[in-house]
Amino acid sequence: MFKFYDQAKIYVKGGDGGAGAVAFRREKYVPEGGPSGGDGGRGGNIIFMGDEGLRTLVDFRYQRHYKGNRGDHGQAKNCSGRSGEDIVLRIPVGTIVFDDGTGETIADITEHGQRIIVAAGGRGGRGNARFMSNTNKAPTLAENGEPGVENWLRLELKLLADVGLVGFPNVGKSTIISQVSAAKPKIADYHFTTLIPNLGVVELEDGQSFVMADIPGLIEGAHSGAGLGHEFLRHTERTRLILHVLDISGSEERDPLEDLRIIQDELRLYSPELALRPVIIVANKMDIPGAEEQLQRLKEAVEDGCEIFPVSAATGEGLKALVYRIAQLLPDTPVPELVNLPVDHLVTKAQSDKRFEIFKEEDLFMVVGKEIEKHVKMTFFEREASVYRFQNILKAMGIDEALRAEGIKEGDKVEIAGVRFDWV
Known part of the structure; x- marks a missing residue:
């Protein structure tokens, strides 16, 4: 069974540099040749590279330690050692890399093919040829290679989707994404059927397309971590347009207006920037008796200018108009910048100004x-x-x-x- 992993903690260490050599020229007609020890090679870097084909950090659950290749040692005749080969680790686009000790953001992988060195290899040690001077013509001094940079990193994946579906459990988000895209999420008539985000590519007849994310059901208190609040809300931070899905029929004995207020508050309390994103209200389950009356209440309650699309995910009614309206809005909707993490995610480490x-x-x-x-x-x-x-x-x-x-x-x-x- 496929499992979605959107967090991981790993250890990385760049390769150590190779050692410099101590050697002297030994030629037939040069009885006292000078130093000829070459430098060691640079250690290999640990590099992260964005890969839009990956959707999860599952690989880092099974291997948590990555160590770069060491540079080769220097040799005689001023021959430098070969540098260690870099190790390139592919990670999903949308991953943010943090220093696990300080909470500092090291990298934000937002593009396919984007590369960032997260643990640099050490420089090679100098051979004795580099220490020759006017006062020391025959140095027997060389250096070991410099150790590679090492660190513990925390990875967080925030899905890069154009459109995010949010709403309470069992309002029909999974059914909507299954109707408008090729995504096949688990669908059942009980709460929290979806426990992992689902992505689907919506393609239109004119060649346009966009990525839609089905964010698992939120509950009241999600902004403070209730339920799996932070796990779910994280994936709304990168979406350009939010579709707020309501069960307009009230079939779960819930008030759709109250649901709308609660989810809006949860987004605002988690991040004020999220509350400013463009929103379309999707009134789902219009095929159920009583939905028309609730829809009228909704239209009277929401502010002018907020678009409401009545749909039935079960029958497909209204979905085509919704999809084309989304495609019309997206070109003028900017890609959001990285939303700052809540303060409790950060750890401050005291730094000493002393050299030792x-x-x-x-x-x-x-x-x-x-x-x-x-x-x-x-x-x-x-x-x-x-x-x-x-x-x-x-x-x-x-x-x-x-x-x-x-x-x-x-x-x-x-x-x-x-x-x-x-x-x-």
């Missing part, structure tokens, strides 16, 4: 900071020249002086990015 911080546990001093942690990961500690350069980095960043101020003594241990050193 030092924490002490007995005789262990832990140094934390992105910059110094990156230097640790890019240092060859097996090579004396690399260790000497790392010590200079500690001094230049002020870490050496800060550790002394914290009272570090001979024999104490220092830990940075999981690597421990003896303080000498």
Whole structure:
């Protein structure tokens, strides 16, 4: 059975850069050749690409971790390593990508083929040829590759449809979309038959077409998350035109005017921008006795200029006129911009302005900071020249002086990015 998934949380990490090489020219008539170690290759990126053929985030429910390919190491004769191949992940058009830790919007995929790098690969480490200078003609120094960017991402799919059908459960939304398009949603005579949004392409004889979305039934309190409120309302944010479907016959012993008021309030409370979208009221179930009287009440109650289309989804009456009116309105109806998420979706993470911080546990001093942690990961500690350069980095960043101020003594241990050193 197909299941619709419109949210996912995944981990992505760009590929690490390849290590630089330490090598020297060895030629017959060049007894003391210079350094010739090449640079490492760049790590592969993790890229999202919009695909209009996808309608769900189901693939990310089964695989949640994606790691980029590492760049090849540098080689002798100034040969650079090959860059890691990028990994391209196809996601549905209409997906918004958030940083799961901060709530920040990273990308909004709105077009087919749109590409965005969500985890960049690390640069390749420099080979020893790059460290030659007037004072050091034969450097034995090289770098490890830079680590790739890593992050947890939250994906939210908001359907990109021209027209959205909203209304209470069992008012006939699924029947309407099944009549005017090739979509085949589940239809039954009970509430909440539709639990997932359905998309259908409506095609007219003159070649025009538009996408219609059947948004599952809303209930009072949906704006605050009642029922599956946020799950459903999210998909109305991108629709250009809203069709408010009413059971005009009152067959469920409901008042269609009260239903109209409640749904309008739910849209407004969820997002004021939604309440300003163009709306057509669809008075459905006109084939049921008593519908004509209720329709007259509706016409007297709504504001002038608000269009009302009486239809019967069961018999098809009135649907053709509705479809052609929608096609007439859409060319002059702008595509809505991204609606801001409710404040409770955002998480604020405190950011420190310090380049590094030092924490002490007995005789262990832990140094934390992105910059110094990156230097640790890019240092060859097996090579004396690399260790000497790392010590200079500690001094230049002020870490050496800060550790002394914290009272570090001979024999104490220092830990940075999981690597421990003896303080000498």
